[in-house]
Amino acid sequence: MIVQLNGERAELPDGATVADAVKVVGIDGERRGVAVAVDGEVVRTADWERTPLTDRQAVEVVRAVQGG
Amino acid sequence: MASQQVAPSSEVTGEQAAGFELGGRTWGSRLIVGTGGFRSLDAMERALVASGAEIVTVALRRVDPTAKGSALELIDRLGKFALPNTAGCYTARDAVRTARLAREAFETDWIKLEVIGDDRTLFPDAVELIDAAETLVDEGFVVLPYTNDDPILARRLEDAGCAAVMPLGSPIGSGMGIANPYNLQIIVERAAVPVILDAGVGTASDAAMAMELGCGGVLLSSSVARAKDPKLMARAMREAVEAGYAARRAGRIPRKLHAQASTPEEGLPDLE
Numbered sequence: 001m002i003v004q005l006n007g008e009r010a011e012l013p014d015g016a017t018v019a020d021a022v023k024v025v026g027i028d029g030e031r032r033g034v035a036v037a038v039d040g041e042v043v044r045t046a047d048w049e050r051t052p053l054t055d056r057q058a059v060e061v062v063r064a065v066q067g068g
Numbered sequence: 069m070a071s072q073q074v075a076p077s078s079e080v081t082g083e084q085a086a087g088f089e090l091g092g093r094t095w096g097s098r099l100i101v102g103t104g105g106f107r108s109l110d111a112m113e114r115a116l117v118a119s120g121a122e123i124v125t126v127a128l129r130r131v132d133p134t135a136k137g138s139a140l141e142l143i144d145r146l147g148k149f150a151l152p153n154t155a156g157c158y159t160a161r162d163a164v165r166t167a168r169l170a171r172e173a174f175e176t177d178w179i180k181l182e183v184i185g186d187d188r189t190l191f192p193d194a195v196e197l198i199d200a201a202e203t204l205v206d207e208g209f210v211v212l213p214y215t216n217d218d219p220i221l222a223r224r225l226e227d228a229g230c231a232a233v234m235p236l237g238s239p240i241g242s243g244m245g246i247a248n249p250y251n252l253q254i255i256v257e258r259a260a261v262p263v264i265l266d267a268g269v270g271t272a273s274d275a276a277m278a279m280e281l282g283c284g285g286v287l288l289s290s291s292v293a294r295a296k297d298p299k300l301m302a303r304a305m306r307e308a309v310e311a312g313y314a315a316r317r318a319g320r321i322p323r324k325l326h327a328q329a330s331t332p333e334e335g336l337p338d339l340e
């Protein structure tokens with residue numbers, strides 16, 4: 001399937017979950033300071049593994065950065 | 069400025085420095101420091117320690133796999149409370165979504181709400197700000213809104229249930245200080261929630277003045293992060309906030325046009 005992952009086109013295997021998308025952007029195991037929205041809705045961290053993605057969804061994976 | 073009166077209020081008069089009540093918690097420091105703009109994580113660490121601040125702000129951005137070091141790890145290691153912001157949001161919708169992401173990322177209901185109108189002034193968009201504040205309060209957030217120095221807007225934000233109001237002194241990052249102390253005074257005068265000066269601080273006297281005007285705290289970022297010596301400026305800000313708060317409680321003398329001798333005139337020898 002094709003999703004928009006942090007604004008870029010990304011190909012993920014069918015059945016991929018939010019947790020898989022998080023790994024693709026380079027986060028391995030880190031949870032604190034990381035959050036995910038799919039089509040604008042937050043997916044709870046506890047639900048990443050069991051939330052499947054579907055074709056053409058927009059996935060945003062964000063992380064804490066320095067800011068005022 | 070010359071006619072400005074800073075009347076001591078009974079609530080803040082008294083020798084005993086009170087803890088800072090904000091969002092249902094009591095804090096030891098009235099200085100909140102932003103983490104943006106530091107030249108390195110080392111510089112940030114030294115400045116955060118020197119500031120004595122307990123609350124420090126952080127932002128959320130798309131994951132950058134090339135980013136080095138983790139600001140959040142450092143903040144956690146220093147035992148500071150990471151207050152997420154919605155910096156860069158232009159609409160209530162974006163700000164609300166960012167706040168929800170922040171709640172998940174940081175496991176906190178606290179949010180520094182910023183909804184800006186354009187990237188030239190970074191002034192808040194009042195209409196979107198109120199809209200976002202109402203939604204977030206409904207969702208159980210402790211909302212700390214960055215706002216204009218507009219007493220009516222401040223009142224509306226308080227009425228919406230915000231835990232504080234955070235008026236700007238002057239534009240973000242401008243270092244122009246408190247452009248309209250009279251408005252700030254009017255906001256302080258009627259607010260039942262803490263007023264935190266947010267944005268515009270350039271140097272220590274600006275932070276002291278905010279406290280003298282009756283602010284409950286000061287939030288600053290660029291003035292420390294972009295100073296030649298951030299650690300030293302952080303210490304200066306800490307002392308300025310403490311000095312300004314003490315001066316406010318001490319009750320300043322009224323301003324007068326003419327002199328009033330501090331040395332008694334009786335008993336002067338006749339030296340003619």
